[in-house]
Amino acid sequence: MSYLDTNVVVSLIVRDNNYDNACSLINQKSKPLYISTWVLAEAVGVLSRELKGRYGSGYENMVEDMEEIGIPLPSLSKYIYLMGRLVEAMATYGIKVRDDPMDESDLVMGDSHVKTFWAMHDAAVIAARLDLKASDALHLAYIKRLGLSHFLTLDKDFTHIKDLIHDLGIEVHGLP
Amino acid sequence: MSHLRRTSETISSALVMGSTNTSTNTSAASTPDQLETLLRSNVQTQKFANDISVRYGTSNIEFLISVQMSVLELNSVGTNQPTSEPLRLLPSTYKPSDSMSTKDQLLEAVSIIKEISGVRVFGAEIERTKPPYDRFGPTIIVTVDGDASEALKIWVKAARKVRGKGFILKVRWTGRTDVSPEEFIEYYARAEEEMDIPPFVDPNFDSVKAVRMARDDD
Numbered sequence: 576m577s578y579l580d581t582n583v584v585v586s587l588i589v590r591d592n593n594y595d596n597a598c599s600l601i602n603q604k605s606k607p608l609y610i611s612t613w614v615l616a617e618a619v620g621v622l623s624r625e626l627k628g629r630y631g632s633g634y635e636n637m638v639e640d641m642e643e644i645g646i647p648l649p650s651l652s653k654y655i656y657l658m659g660r661l662v663e664a665m666a667t668y669g670i671k672v673r674d675d676p677m678d679e680s681d682l683v684m685g686d687s688h689v690k691t692f693w694a695m696h697d698a699a700v701i702a703a704r705l706d707l708k709a710s711d712a713l714h715l716a717y718i719k720r721l722g723l724s725h726f727l728t729l730d731k732d733f734t735h736i737k738d739l740i741h742d743l744g745i746e747v748h749g750l751p
Numbered sequence: 752m753s754h755l756r757r758t759s760e761t762i763s764s765a766l767v768m769g770s771t772n773t774s775t776n777t778s779a780a781s782t783p784d785q786l787e788t789l790l791r792s793n794v795q796t797q798k799f800a801n802d803i804s805v806r807y808g809t810s811n812i813e814f815l816i817s818v819q820m821s822v823l824e825l826n827s828v829g830t831n832q833p834t835s836e837p838l839r840l841l842p843s844t845y846k847p848s849d850s851m852s853t854k855d856q857l858l859e860a861v862s863i864i865k866e867i868s869g870v871r872v873f874g875a876e877i878e879r880t881k882p883p884y885d886r887f888g889p890t891i892i893v894t895v896d897g898d899a900s901e902a903l904k905i906w907v908k909a910a911r912k913v914r915g916k917g918f919i920l921k922v923r924w925t926g927r928t929d930v931s932p933e934e935f936i937e938y939y940a941r942a943e944e945e946m947d948i949p950p951f952v953d954p955n956f957d958s959v960k961a962v963r964m965a966r967d968d969d
Contacts, residue, residue, distance in 0.1 A: 586958035590949045593958050621961050625951055631883050632951040637939045640921070641932070649932045659940025660950055667944070710966040729959045 577604040577748075578718045579670060580728035581617040584610060588622070588664045593729050596750060600727045603748070606669035608727070611717040613694070615672065617710075619657045626653065673721045693720060705739050718745050853877060853889055856918040860891040863912050864922070868905045871896040873925050880919055883952040888917040898926035903938035910945030919948065 579601070586597040601608055626634045634656050641648055649655070665671065680696035681688040697716035702709050711732070718726055726733065726740070728749045733740065737747035861875050873896040880890045895902035902924035913920045920942075930938070943950070 580962075582959045582962040585962060588944075588950065589953075589956060589958060590947075591953075591956045591958050597958075617962065617965065621958075621965050622950060624965070625953070625956065625961065629951055629953075631881055633884075633943050633948060634950060636881070636884070637936065640939070641935065644923070644928065646928065646932050646935050649936070652932070652936055655933050655936045656940045657950070659937045660944050663941045663944035708966060730963060732963065 576723045577601075577608050577725040577727050578673075578714070578721065578723045579608050579610050579614065580714065580726065580730060580733070581610075581614045581621065582729045583727055584614060584618050584661070584664070584670070585621055586729065587668055588618075588660055589625075596729055600729070600748060601668060601670075604725060604727065607671045608669060609671055609673045609721065609723055610665075611673060611714070611721065612675055613713055613717055615658075615661060618661060619654065622657050622660075623653055626657075673717075673723070676720050701743065705736065705743075715740065715743060715745060719743060853918075856889065856916060857891055859916055860893055860909075860913070860918065860920055863909045863920075864893045864895065864905060867908050867912075868895055868897070868901070871901075884919065884948065886952070887919050887946075887948060890919045890921055892921045892923055894923040894925060896925050899924045899928045899930045899935070901926075903930060903935065903942075906942045907938055907945060910942040914945070914947050919946065 582593070583597045583600060585591075586593040587601075626632050629635070634653060637656060638648060638652070676693060678693055680691055680693040682691040682696050682699065694713060694716055697720060698709050698712040701707060701715050702712035705712070705715075707715075714726070718724070724744065724746060726745050726747050728734065728747065731750060733747050734749040737749075740747050857875055857877055861872055865872050872893060874894040876892050878890045878892060879885070880887065895905055902922045906920065906922040909920060909922075
């Protein structure tokens with residue numbers, strides 16, 4: 576079962592220059608494809624930054640329509656808009672969000688142990704093992720914990736170290 | 752008529768689908784000759800005219816005139832053509848060579864909504880689409896005779912059928928706005944996605960770089 580990197584999901588929504596590659600990647604694998612809540616958070620963050628101050632975005636058009644119709648703008652409007660886009664795109668491309676495991680882990684801190692969300696614990700271990708940034712390691716941690724084995728990404732930073740990642744039991748699929 | 756005006760100031764005129772009343776009104780005589788000629792010569796529009804009836808006396812012919820005036824205006828300035836930038840962003844959708852004429856697009860939009868909503872179309876109009884979304888064609892606003900919740904559900908269903916037709920579809924409604932702002936936004940986002948309209952248009956945007964940059968910043 577396959578896990579999508581955030582860049583694949585964002586490309587499917589924005590239809591940028593990577594769109595064909597993103598489609599090619601996901602078409603190679605059987606459905607459903609999976610993402611984590613971390614992918615959702617990253618995608619919303621990236622898209623939100625792109626919408627900020629941008630003239631003539633879909634979000635801005637929607638705000639104008641709401642004003643015209645007389646519907647007040649809620650405080651979480653941008654989040655709701657982006658989640659709506661994500662949910663619809665996921666339905667289109669056969670993508671599902673895998674639930675977070677809820678168990679706790681111990682993070683060893685010298686002589687003491689700190690109770691931690693498992694993802695932080697696992698990401699710290701993988702980051703140290705592969706010399707990765709925590710945000711990158713977090714995806715690999717999710718793939719392991721969610722019981723998935725294939726990682727579809729458009730980011731060459733991952734494909735360059737696919738042999739190292741293979742040692743974790745994860746097969747990276749991406750651009751050469 | 753006050754109800755009509757109250758419902759939406761932008762509705763060009765009223766129409767109710769499905770009735771057999773096809774009578775016209777002498778108010779057409781006050782329109783420019785050129786417009787009348789165009790009305791008579793357009794077989795598709797005449798066929799459409801025979802499909803609609805009048806809710807408010809003169810509205811039938813007024814609607815057609817309004818549609819045609821919109822079409823004339825749009826055609827005269829070429830706004831139903833996309834910008835000259837390449838359309839690589841949407842490989843599966845709108846291409847200028849495939850585009851229908853603006854009036855055909857309007858008829859297509861009404862037909863799609865009519866099919867989904869069970870002939871509950873109240874009015875339709877064409878608007879210029881602001882850049883950068885003008886590359887997807889004009890915006891056609893169809894007013895559904897019902898409440899917002901019904902109109903928005905119809906919109907999302909219709910949106911998938913609009914893909915690649917060369918126009919953007921929006922809906923308005925004659926009844927109550929019986930959805931929360933949050934629900935409206937969800938419908939809006941879903942309809943855009945179904946129409947294959949991205950949340951922003953930027954030829955320089957690179958999803959890989961954007962995500963990488965966000966991770967490197969963290």
